[in-house]
Amino acid sequence: PxxxxxxxxxxxxxxxxxxxxxxxxxxxxxxxxxxxxxRTPTYDLNIPIDYNALGIGGLDKELTEIRRRALASRTLSPQEVEEMEIEHVRGILLYGPPGTGKTLIARKIGGLLKAASTKIVNGPEILDKYVGVSEQRIRELFAAAECDQDRQGANSGLHVIIFDEIDAICKKRGEMDNHVNDTIVDQLLAKMDGIEQLNNILVIGITNLPELLDSALLRPGRFEIQMKVINLPDEAGRLQIFEIRTAKLKENNKLDGSVNLKELAKKTKQYSGAGIAGLITMADFKRALGEKPKKKEEKDQNEQNVDESSSLKKSEEKEEKANMTLSKKKTYNPIKRVRHYVAKKTCDALRGD
Ligand SMILES: Nc1ncnc2c1ncn2[C@@H]1O[C@H](COP(=O)(O)OP(=O)(O)OP(=O)(O)O)[C@@H](O)[C@H]1O
Ligand SMILES: [Mg+2]
The missing domain is CATH 1.20.5 (Single alpha-helices involved in coiled-coils or other helix-helix interfaces)
Structure with missing residues (x-):
């Protein structure tokens, strides 16, 4: 048995x-x-953004607008997206003068949108002298999004791809001597709005020179949201940037109690975000070298005994002078002047002047 x-x-x-x-x-x-x-990407547009935590100052309006316009369709469920054949916004173009925070915004957008992945690439990095390599690089950038879309369809997470200095690769077609640029534009358009089109991507193009771009890129379905990041921050925005840039110093008790950020924000009219960042870097630099405020300012200690203040005062005087002489000449570019000033002062500090 x-x-x-x-x-x-x-x-x-x-x-x-x-x-x-x-x-x-x-x-x-x-x-x-x-x-x-x-994992269904559902967003609540009513949740306010914590700009200080993001590290972006004075650009509340632009960021809120981007979130509202780029994400409206992404608040729908994948089922609704499929049923209604919704096509999400797939492209944002950020343009404007240097130093206004375009690259900074683009880098933060992925986090803000809870993207599955964020890739950032410089336009010139895409270019290659060999035929077909540039186009191949574009295809590689989109490969992960493609794979995700194949596997998960409408449930796929969002893939953010950032092209900084996009004007280097997307100039008007038919105007260049070689045709590499034309085929790169074609390849990008094919991924964004062609037969191979993807619905789980957000491509962000950044440029100082939007007028150089091929107009086909700016059509709806492509870089349809165009955001001008041009305004120099107002006083409240500048205060926000000062607070963001000095938060770490404050946290580590490296910020002198006499530093009055509100006053600095008032005094830095016409400064861009990069200008303010440059000023603080320079103040740090001076401190690292043990540089003391000049005698003249030392007398006036109650009012200004901060490195930053003294450098700002000087910078303002210089700016005024420059403004007077430049107004006779051509246009006045405050950002260039700040950069020039910062560079010069850094050199002086290095020399020990
Ligand atoms: N609004 C801002 N808030 C905080 N920091 C800022 C802001 N704008 C600029 N900065 C600082 O200035 C630096 C330069 O900014 P960013 O690279 O974003 O400028 P950009 O607009 O991309 O300039 P470009 O057109 O020359 O590339 C950043 O690294 C950042 O530290
Ligand atoms: Mg940039």
Whole structure:
């Protein structure tokens, strides 16, 4: 009687073990599907953005606008997206003069939108002297998004791809001597709005020179949101930038108690975000070299005994002078002047002047 029992036991064991992989596979599939459903990108546009935590000052209006316009359709469920054949916004163009925070915004957008991945590439890095390599690089940038879309369809996470200095690769077609530029534009358009089009991407182009771009790029379905990041920050914005840039110093007790950020914000009219960042870097630099405020300012200690203040005062005087002489000449570029000033002072400090 032991033999039939043993045979039965072996039979049962073999049957169960052959069924196990199937059962485990089914459970795994159901579980991943559930997980995918949980990963559904749903956004609540009413949740306010913590700009200080983001480290972006004075650009509240631009960021809120980007979030509202680029994300309206992404608040819908994947099912609604499929049923209504919704096409999400796939491109944003940020343009404006240097140092106004375009690259900074673009870098933060991925986090803000809870993107699955964020890639940033400089336009000139895409270019290659060999035929087809530049186009290949564009395709590689989109490969992960493509794979995700194939596997997960409307449930796919968002892939943010940033092209800084996009004017280097997307100049008007038909105007260049070589045709590399034309095929790069074609390739980018194909991924954004062609047969190979993806619905899980957000491409951000950044440029100082939007007038150089091929107009086909700016059509709806491509870089349809165009945001001019031009305004120099107002006093409240400048205060925000000062607060962001000195937060770490404050946290580590390296910021003198006499530093009045409000006053600095008042005094830095016409400064861009980069200008303010440059000033603080220079103040740090001076402190690192143990530079003391000049005698003249030392007399006036109650009012201004901060390195930053003294450098700002000087910078203002210089700016005024420059403004007077420059107004006779051509246009006045405050950002260039700040950069020039910062560079010169840094050199002076290095020389020990
Ligand atoms: N609004 C801002 N808030 C905080 N920091 C800022 C802001 N704008 C600029 N900065 C600082 O200035 C630096 C330069 O800014 P960013 O690189 O974003 O300028 P940009 O507009 O991309 O300039 P460009 O057109 O020359 O590339 C940043 O690293 C950042 O530290
Ligand atoms: Mg930039």
């Amino acid at each position: 032991a033999m039939p029992q043993l045979a039965l036991a072996i039979f049962c064991a073999v049957t169960i073990s052959s069924l196990v992989p199937g059962i485990v596979g089914a459970i795994y599939c159901a579980w991943t599907r559930r997980k995918q459903r949980k």
